[in-house]
Amino acid sequence: MEDEIDQRKLLAGILRGEGYAVAETGSVDAALADLAAAPVDLVMSDWKLPGRDGMELLTEVKARFPETAFLMATAYGTIAHAVAAVRAGADDYLTKPFERAALLLAVERTLRSRRLVDENRRLSEEVRDRDRLVDLVGKSPSMERLYRQVEKLAGTDATVLLAGESGTGKELAARALHALSRRRTGPFVAVNAAAIPETLVESEFFGAEKGAYTGADRMRKGKLEQAQGGTLFLDELGELPLSMQPKLLRALQEGVVTRIGGSSEIATDARILAATNRDLAQEVAAGRFREDLYYRLNVVSVTLPPLRERREDIPLLVRHFVARTERRYGIRVEPFPSALLARMVDHGWPGNVRELANVVERLVLLSEGGRVSEGDLPGPLGGKAPADAGWRLPPGGVSWEEHEKDALRQALDISGGNRARAARLLDLPYKAFLYRLEKFGLAPSDEQQT
Ligand SMILES: Nc1ncnc2c1ncn2[C@@H]1O[C@H](COP(=O)(O)OP(=O)(O)O)[C@@H](O)[C@H]1O
Ligand SMILES: [Mg+2]
Structure with a gap:
């Protein structure tokens, strides 16, 4: 769908040359009429059209032809349009002007990911829920700022260091960066440096050939290699053993890995996101983190605000987690009493959103007759158990x-x-x-x- 006839003929010609069957139209209404007559696998539309625009077409296609994939073409310098299109359900976007190869790649990738989506449609509500990607809740100024940063950075391949206390949503932000990026149809691979025993870190990151060490009974790809074409999320990077840091730096700098016991270098192409709840600059000063690796990762840093600095988001988050728990367990509860909500707004939340989510889930699960009870608040919040905040x-x-x-x-x-x-x-x-x-x-x- 493109209103400029020359442009459209050119695009259709390229696609036909690759063996695709192409139908062309010049307006939203004509496109919808064509779709009703003969469904297609993929709609590609320009954002800007005379009369009804590409977003309107997208909305109609999503509503009436949910099986049809959608690729939006946006003008250079309008990343906000691309983000809006993806949010509204577009499978991908292309920034104009684009090259032939980029067009073919986007079309092929979109069709491929559509086929995967179809295969996965049978997944249960719960699984879909867990896999939802752009899931950040909050309207406070600090969160709004975060969204703007994420939107801006999603359009780039820049390495981003996500900082912030534990439970503030660093992983969620990393997933959002991936979900809004061009790599969204590629894998999102997370590796948590704190969760792997030191002796296994190297094979986890770089992989190992069969027989590389006792027990290596088959070849294993490392996380860097698995993230090929997608995003690699290095979680809790502050915990990465010092001995591993030069190896990681080299892999990131040169874009190659060598599996343990292997001799060939394997090229990797992954966008790097890293997270830490430590102050890495301080770790560098203390000699626990290598300065060169720090600078390699800290190209852009984004800090997630602690919950106690955005208390206005607490009621919103409570609603979000109540609804999630209700869905997950098939139960319903009445709205939280305002005294209880006030108590939650006042709490210090050392565990941030993760703690809040757990507390809400517990209140909902322990509710009786649809009513949640303050008596079910855990220690520091309920103030009843000996673990009361003031107990020494x-x-x-x-x-x-x-x-x-x-x-x-x-x-x-x-x-x-x-x-x-x-x-x-x-x-x-x-x-x-x-x-x-x-x-x-x-x-x-x-x-x-x-
Ligand atoms: N802004 C937010 N909106 C909704 N849920 C959030 C938000 N921030 C964090 N969470 C939830 O809190 C939990 C911890 O988030 P996570 O991204 O794992 O934190 P971190 O990686 O910073 O420790 C997750 O269950 C996540 O879904
Ligand atoms: Mg985390």
Whole structure:
């Protein structure tokens, strides 16, 4: 769909030359009439058209022909249009003017990813939910700023360092950067430097040939290689062992990896995003992080604001997580009482959004008759358990056993003797809770096996 006839003939000619069947039209209404008559696999449209524009066509196509892929052409310098199109459901965009190769690549990639989408359509609601990519919630000025940064950076291949406390949404931001980028149909590969034992880091990152070490019974591709054509997310990079840092730097700089036990260099093409909750500049100063690697990764940095600095987003986030929990577990709850919400807005949230999400999920799951109860707030928020924010070990110490026994008794009190609930109040697995009750002789013998 292109209103300029010469341009359109040229595009159609290129595509026909590659064996595609092409139908051309010059207006949104004509395109919709054609689609109704004969469905197509892919619609490619210019953003700017006389009368109704490409966005209107996109909206109609999404609503009426959901199986049809959509490729939007936008003018150079209007990345906002591209982002809006992708948000509205376009599969990809092309910035004009584009070259023949870019056109063919985009068409082929879009059709390929469409086929994958079709294959995956049978996935359950929950799985789709978990895989949703652009999922950041928040309207505070600091979040608005973050969205603008993400939109701007998504259009580039720049390395981005995501900074911010734990649970502030660094991984979510990384996924958004990928989802809005040209690499979105390629893989998003995350590797968490803190989660891998030091001895395995190298094979995890770079891969290993069969027989490279004892137990390497087959060839394994490393994460850098797996991210080919997509985005590599280096999570918790501050934890990367110093010994690994020069190897990573070299791989990033030269764009090649060598598997352990291998001799050939394998070219990699991945966009690099890194995250850390440490102050890397400080780590560099302390000699725990290599300066050259730091500068290689810190081309652009984006900082996720802690939740306590954007409290106005808390009610919005609560709603978001309530809805998610309701969907996930098929339950419904009444809106949170305002006193409870006020308490949540006032809390310090050391664990940020992750902590908030967990607290909300717990309140919803423990609700009774659709009503959530302040009594179900965990320690520091509920203020009932001994882990109360103000609790300090007295200088003279305490008897730990008495302390624990007291906590168990109080939990049973609050839950009205319901032991499953009492266990949840203490954040203990049910079995562990029962074991402790017995240990302190708090379990009535006639109830031994609930
Ligand atoms: N702005 C946000 N909107 C919605 N959910 C969020 C937001 N920020 C974080 N979360 C959720 O909080 C949890 C932690 O986010 P994550 O991106 O893993 O944090 P980090 O990587 O900074 O530790 C995830 O469940 C994520 O979905
Ligand atoms: Mg994380």
